[in-house]
Amino acid sequence: MDATTAMYVAQGIHGLAYGMVLFLVASGLTLIFGMMGILNVAHTAFFMLSAYFCYQVVAWTGSFWLALLLAPIATAIVGILVERFLLRRIHAFGLLFELTLTIGVMFVIMEAVKVFWGTENLPLPVPSLLEGLVSIGGMDYPIYRLFIIGLSLVILGFLAFILYKTRMGMVVRAAVSDADMVNALGINVPRLFMFVFGVGTWLAGLAGVAIAPILTVFPGLADQMGMDAFIVVIVGGFGSLGGALMVAIISGLLSSYGVQFVSQLAPVLMFIFMAVVLAIKPTGFFGEREG
Amino acid sequence: MTRRVKGIVGGVILVILALYPWLFGIYFTNVIVTCAIFALFAVSYNLLLGYTGLFSFGHAMFFGAGGYATALALTHIEGCPLLVALLFGFLGAVALALLLSPIVARLAHSAFAMLHLAFSMLLYTLALKLRGITGGEDGIGGFPIPPFRIPGVVSVDMTDPLNFYYFAMAVLCGSLWVAWFLTKTPFGQIIVSVRDNDKRVDYMGFKVPQTKAIIYTLSCGFAGIAGSIYAMFQNLISAAALGIAQSFAPIVMTMVGGVISFFGPIWGAVIFAVIEELTTRYTERVQLVEGLILIIVILFFPGGFIHIVAIVKGKLLGFTRGKGAGLIKGKWFGK
Numbered sequence: 001m002d003a004t005t006a007m008y009v010a011q012g013i014h015g016l017a018y019g020m021v022l023f024l025v026a027s028g029l030t031l032i033f034g035m036m037g038i039l040n041v042a043h044t045a046f047f048m049l050s051a052y053f054c055y056q057v058v059a060w061t062g063s064f065w066l067a068l069l070l071a072p073i074a075t076a077i078v079g080i081l082v083e084r085f086l087l088r089r090i091h092a093f094g095l096l097f098e099l100t101l102t103i104g105v106m107f108v109i110m111e112a113v114k115v116f117w118g119t120e121n122l123p124l125p126v127p128s129l130l131e132g133l134v135s136i137g138g139m140d141y142p143i144y145r146l147f148i149i150g151l152s153l154v155i156l157g158f159l160a161f162i163l164y165k166t167r168m169g170m171v172v173r174a175a176v177s178d179a180d181m182v183n184a185l186g187i188n189v190p191r192l193f194m195f196v197f198g199v200g201t202w203l204a205g206l207a208g209v210a211i212a213p214i215l216t217v218f219p220g221l222a223d224q225m226g227m228d229a230f231i232v233v234i235v236g237g238f239g240s241l242g243g244a245l246m247v248a249i250i251s252g253l254l255s256s257y258g259v260q261f262v263s264q265l266a267p268v269l270m271f272i273f274m275a276v277v278l279a280i281k282p283t284g285f286f287g288e289r290e291g
Numbered sequence: 292m293t294r295r296v297k298g299i300v301g302g303v304i305l306v307i308l309a310l311y312p313w314l315f316g317i318y319f320t321n322v323i324v325t326c327a328i329f330a331l332f333a334v335s336y337n338l339l340l341g342y343t344g345l346f347s348f349g350h351a352m353f354f355g356a357g358g359y360a361t362a363l364a365l366t367h368i369e370g371c372p373l374l375v376a377l378l379f380g381f382l383g384a385v386a387l388a389l390l391l392s393p394i395v396a397r398l399a400h401s402a403f404a405m406l407h408l409a410f411s412m413l414l415y416t417l418a419l420k421l422r423g424i425t426g427g428e429d430g431i432g433g434f435p436i437p438p439f440r441i442p443g444v445v446s447v448d449m450t451d452p453l454n455f456y457y458f459a460m461a462v463l464c465g466s467l468w469v470a471w472f473l474t475k476t477p478f479g480q481i482i483v484s485v486r487d488n489d490k491r492v493d494y495m496g497f498k499v500p501q502t503k504a505i506i507y508t509l510s511c512g513f514a515g516i517a518g519s520i521y522a523m524f525q526n527l528i529s530a531a532a533l534g535i536a537q538s539f540a541p542i543v544m545t546m547v548g549g550v551i552s553f554f555g556p557i558w559g560a561v562i563f564a565v566i567e568e569l570t571t572r573y574t575e576r577v578q579l580v581e582g583l584i585l586i587i588v589i590l591f592f593p594g595g596f597i598h599i600v601a602i603v604k605g606k607l608l609g610f611t612r613g614k615g616a617g618l619i620k621g622k623w624f625g626k
Binding site (some may be wrong): 093103112223271 | 346409413550604
């Protein structure tokens with residue numbers, strides 16, 4: 001392989017890794033939206049919170065693997081508490097209040113993080129097992145990025161299995177299309193909401209831990225990821241996991257190749273892409289209803 | 292309140308505003324100008340959210356468009372009069388709104404909100420990248436502020452903070468009055484009907500997308516005026532005025548002040564000015580306090596400050612129906 005192809009492939013891997021992390025964040029967002037109708041503005045704040053949890057666990061125990069296990073669970077617990085004690089109480093008032101409440105939650109998390117951990121960048125080393133490069137077919141790939149892609153694929157498979165092959169997944173899918181009807185059939189929908197919110201924040205937390213060693217941990221982490229995740233959900237279609245996956249990968253590749261070819265325009269490419277798609281089909285690629 | 296009481300209250304407020312700089316000094320004069328700018332910004336936002344039921348995540352782009360239009364006019368046009376610069380700000384925001392309205396007027400709910408997020412981020416990024424025009428991160432600053440001049444009659448120096456205070460307050464309060472008047476017209480009733488039941492409005496023969504486009508454009512125009520005054524007041528406009536944080540400000544103010552009332556957002560702006568004034572003395576984490584207040588207000592008083600006032604009034608005067616809880620029952624947004 002010559003140098004140019006190698007460069008393309010390397011950029012592709014970068015894009016893919018970013019796209020997969022984006023998918024992890026966006027999948028939680030789209031699940032929550034599809035089911036509860038809430039545009040969870042605080043979602044990326046959870047993502048960032050998990051990165052901080054990860055930093056803390058690594059600081060205490062020195063083990064990245066333990067952090068990968070514990071930080072997303074801790075984040076999910078915070079998420080469940082927010083759903084149970086804040087969102088559920090105002091569910092009856094309608095979506096506007098739930099949405100603005102998540103703005104408040106976002107403010108609080110973003111600032112609380114600064115209170116506890118300060119505002120500077122906290123570096124997090126890549127775990128020693130995943131350091132360095134691996135050579136496949138004469139090409140060097142950074143192991144950690146491949147690990148991120150692999151981890152996301154595992155999660156994707158796991159999600160797909162739960163959603164399409166189990167009874168619980170069936171109930172979740174039914175609630176996504178009509179929560180009131182599912183409630184009428186005798187299923188405890190508020191508890192289902194809580195569960196889905198927990199899973200959604202867990203996914204965001206997982207993405208936060210996965211990205212932390214690459215980007216380091218800092219308060220701007222949420223902004224960097226947040227906008228892209230929102231775009232992925234909107235363009236893919238609210239509530240559509242497949243759409244989120246497709247657009248997340250497109251988005252990752254667009255940003256990595258965009259930087260290479262049209263570096264001046266790269267930051268706007270995604271927004272233009274989104275504006276064009278929404279102007280033509282307001283529900284996004286696979287969205288069936290207007291959110 | 293009777294018409295007469297309202298007139299007296301309005302008169303008292305005007306007198307207080309007129310005497311304000313002498314009572315409180317120049318520092319608090321600047322605080323109140325900022326507060327009034329955000330009050331107009333939040334009210335313009337509430338014309339969309341509270342009155343028409345359109346939730347936008349990108350209202351700051353019109354604020355910024357107004358600011359940039361004014362700043363560019365004052366920088367590049369030799370001897371541009373003050374009011375023309377203000378007009379540029381208004382028209383800049385209106386032009387942007389007209390450009391977007393064919394796309395967004397067909398949408399509602401999340402798609403409307405998110406498309407605005409996309410466009411405002413697009414403009415934000417462009418404002419950072421197009422350094423030749425917008426000055427990048429530094430923004431446009433140090434442009435001359437022309438005197439307020441009516442040829443042959445009067446010429447008032449606007450670099451004097453006191454004079455600028457009167458000019459800014461006149462423009463902002465005037466705009467607020469126009470916005471208030473707008474909501475009392477038949478057109479104001481139609482936009483409320485669009486919020487409550489757009490299909491029915493359609494059956495009655497009103498054109499829903501066009502109505503939305505008109506109120507959208509007007510709302511954006513008011514935001515442009517707020518941005519224009521902001522640019523002149525700070526003598527600086529930067530990309531931050533277009534950013535997502537700037538878009539959250541009117542949302543938060545409207546919710547805390549009260550989405551159910553015209554005056555809610557004004558109260559919201561006042562409340563946030565006070566919070567900022569008080570908390571910056573003790574902590575850097577102003578947003579933490581703001582976020583907590585937002586959460587508490589939404590949890591316990593979904594109608595915002597206006598709702599609290601209504602409850603207190605009800606308790607004191609024995610009214611059972613205040614302007615609050617009843618209105619909140621309707622679904623404002625979404626399903």
